[in-house]
Amino acid sequence: MELQWNPYTVPLALAMLLGIVVTVYAFHEADDRMDVWGALTQSSYVLWCLFTLLTVSSVGLAWKEFWFALFMPSILFMILTAFGFTLHFVGRGEWLTRPRIAVLGLLPVAFLLVSLTNGVHGWMLVDVGLDRSGSFTLLTYDWGIGVFAMAAIAYAIVLVYNGLLLQRVLRSRNVYRKMSAVVFFSTALPAVLAFLSLTRLSPFPHFMLVPFSYLLTGVLVLFGTTSVKFVRAIPVDRFLSVFDSRFDSAVPLARDFVVEEIDSGVMVLDSDDRVVDVNSMAKKMLGLDRPIGKHLSDITQPERIVDGETEPRILRDDEELHEADYEIWVETANGTRCYEVRVSRLSGSEGETVAHVVLLHDITKQKRREEQLEQQTEELRAQKQQLEYQNERLDRFAGIVSHDLRNPLNVTDGYLEIMEAKTDEETGVVEVDDDKIAEMRNATSRMENIIEDALTLAREGKALTETEPVDLAEVAEAAWDNVDTGEATLSVDLDLTADGDRGRLLNVFENLYRNAVEHGSTGNQNASRSDDAVEHGSTSNRTSSDDAIEHGREGVSIRVEPLGTGDGFAVADDGPGIPDDRKDSVLESGYTTSDDGTGLGLAIVRDVVRAHGWTIDVADSDAGGARFEIGDVTSGVAVTPTAE
Known part of the structure; x- marks a missing residue:
């Protein structure tokens, strides 16, 4: 296969290298299904960059057609993996049953077969040729009916998961809102840029805007998932306040500051018992690293509970929990601590449960004083006897x-x-x-x-x-x-x-x-x-x-x-x-x-x-x-x- 150098080689290679770094890191840090789906999404960007690079770098028509035929289904693969990640991120991962995953997986496979056999039926590309007028050779083509069919399916899925992400951005608070904003931006931008390429409004060939944009979105994803300080610096609240007074930043920022600075742990669970917000003290008290988006059952550690209830009452199926107040002794890095756990139910306009707020208060000193008082009382009683x-x-x-x-x-x-x-x-x-x-x-x-x-x-x-x-x-x-x-x-x-x-x-x-x-x-x-x-x-x-x-x-x-x-x-x-x-x-x-x-x-x-x-x-x-x-x-x- 003969290769050629062109202005797109270096940017595409850099985008592919960044994608490899993010993918490897994502797989290395993956500890649940949401992380795996996120790593698969990053790997789809790598495939997008790779096939685009090979398409523009090859010289012969046959090779260009082959690499572009492999590239087309990678678009659908990226959208489906982003869809799976989003469902888990917003707490709807149970929708992805094995039969549904199998059906979704058939879509890129089917379009791959159609794309590879395009020379027979011409459903994907028509009027395929080469443009040698410039300093390098480009593949020319027109869209077939199969591309528009694939685009209709792809954008229907894109609208669904971006709608879920936007809803999460508007309803969430604090760090979780900003993380949701990062994910929304990282998924919405490629969709917009791909649409520009599909309608021939892009100044670059072959959906090349998406790999170029990944040089930005890939960095956002990398820092957004590894640095809480970076996420906190994102001015999402101020941006939203420009469009609607409901998102005015003064009150939310003040409340966020109070929640972060209090000496009690605060954790908010949605109706599916997934963590949608948590302050630093709660993460420190429970020894959690990145609990946002995870189910409560995935972050509880019964082996660390020395005395008390090992299963959170919220997860019990016997009845719906409205209020709860109990104590647990937990083994921490600073020794055994006693936490008072208070759970409150948040109801919607129709009385349905929309969330639970969990407050954790360290009462170890109080318990120690009570034990000392009881010991002293017992000693006095013994002396009296x-x-x-x-x-x-x-x-x-x-x-x-x-x-x-x-x-x-x-x-x-x-x-x-x-x-x-x-x-x-x-x-x-x-x-x-x-x-x-x-x-x-x-x-x-x-x-x-x-x-x-x-x-x-x-x-x-x-x-x-x-x-x-x-x-x-x-x-x-x-x-x-x-x-x-x-x-x-x-x-x-x-x-x-x-x-x-x-x-x-x-x-x-x-x-x-x-x-x-x-x-x-x-x-x-x-x-x-x-x-x-x-x-x-x-x-x-x-x-x-x-x-x-x-x-x-x-x-x-x-x-x-x-x-x-x-x-x-x-x-x-x-x-x-x-x-x-x-x-x-x-x-x-x-x-x-x-x-x-x-x-x-x-x-x-x-x-x-x-x-x-x-x-x-x-x-x-x-x-x-x-x-x-x-x-x-x-x-x-x-x-x-x-x-x-």
């Missing part, structure tokens, strides 16, 4: 000192008076009764036990400050060695670890064991339950009056086993058990039915268990004895004791 609990324990301690200690003191004092009365005044010798000495020893031992139990109760009533993983089976066995158990036996069938205070948990098992040993007996497990089946325990190692053998209750069997729920354990014995009407009372401080009991042992157990955030219940064992069930061991949270 602790003080009330301590006061209650002081009252209880005072009651123990004033009441429980008074009895053994009175016993000792009485026997001392008797001994003083029997003292010989001359010799100072007194007759000592061994039984009275034993009673006095028991009284002093009981006072010692009361003091120890009272101190333990006060000590165990404090809130837990430090915990550690504790092997409950190991603690249960260790506690057994700390208690005088006589002939009693222990069986531990437990595999459970929980966070707790090991020292306090030792007291739990020690008091439960002592209660079972002191009140349980294999010799009376078939007898009726009596008042002796409640505790008087302590944490000391008692070997005198509290001796289980002395009370005749040796041989009790104690078993530590897991609860059926797997979230706790039970300490059960085969003694006489506890009557049903007293199961709720035995855990109360001071409750005892024994003359020498303090009534504090099981109260200590209860307080330690509750301080760990666990639960304790009294039940019957399978053998008919007492069973203390401690639950919520793995799920409980340490709490501040409260006064009862």
Whole structure:
């Protein structure tokens, strides 16, 4: 193929190079269908420039006819791709179903076949020849009926999508209006210039005005899609205000300035839930780059929502949304932020929904302050509970000192008076009764036990400050060695670890064991339950009056086993058990039915268990004895004791 140099070579080559750059960039940045259609539109300009360049650069008639035959359908290809891009841009992309795309795609293919076979029927070009009068050879021709048919179809489509774009320009605001104006200008100008070429009003041959104009429109498209600053500089509002006072720029510009400068995010969605306007703060808050024209479902990022609704309420199909107000926690580059989302419906003249306005307000600081206030309130409440609990324990301690200690003191004092009365005044010798000495020893031992139990109760009533993983089976066995158990036996069938205070948990098992040993007996497990089946325990190692053998209750069997729920354990014995009407009372401080009991042992157990955030219940064992069930061991949270 012989080629020639002409004045059109450089401009056409530059236009084609610019088209390649824009096309490559468009395909590289494409992340949805609208971007793909836009890239295809730019590629059609490349084909237009290429075939025009080859037509004017070739010399022979056959080659010129061939390249011009390929050029003619590229006009229709450009119009159809611009049509597809526009439908997506204005939010009507759902109209482009696959069958419709296939039908539209057949149009350029059909005209390509007609154009390539023009030598047979002459529908596209007639009177084809060469003009060699100038410094270079030009192709000459007249239009056939096929060109006018193609032009009618093409301009019908052009009027449709330019009408949609113009409507979008007039109805949009801010940056989106200016972007719409750029797109409208970029599509309307080639249509006008092509019409001039079609009517032979152009000073240049072969629809060459369009490639030349692309040197301007291509730059507009490139900068209009990559630079928001460039788009903002376009004076669309002032231009429109010249034609109609409705487009006066003073109020819109002032409102745009306010919307851009406020510290809340603003986003406007059309009736198809596509973003038609958004301020900079909303893009920053949501981490969006170029949301204009995109559907709401395409810009939402559920994976970034830490807490709250992951699906926007607007997209729900159950009912039409009028108003909404809710909060979401979102993971951002600046950490986790809490946004208050307010959605308002904008209605048309007939009450139909025409748009939704979404307001985003960052309330993270407010939420943090609320959390701090709640934490401080909780700390104050815990301190108040602790003080009330301590006061209650002081009252209880005072009651123990004033009441429980008074009895053994009175016993000792009485026997001392008797001994003083029997003292010989001359010799100072007194007759000592061994039984009275034993009673006095028991009284002093009981006072010692009361003091120890009272101190333990006060000590165990404090809130837990430090915990550690504790092997409950190991603690249960260790506690057994700390208690005088006589002939009693222990069986531990437990595999459970929980966070707790090991020292306090030792007291739990020690008091439960002592209660079972002191009140349980294999010799009376078939007898009726009596008042002796409640505790008087302590944490000391008692070997005198509290001796289980002395009370005749040796041989009790104690078993530590897991609860059926797997979230706790039970300490059960085969003694006489506890009557049903007293199961709720035995855990109360001071409750005892024994003359020498303090009534504090099981109260200590209860307080330690509750301080760990666990639960304790009294039940019957399978053998008919007492069973203390401690639950919520793995799920409980340490709490501040409260006064009862």
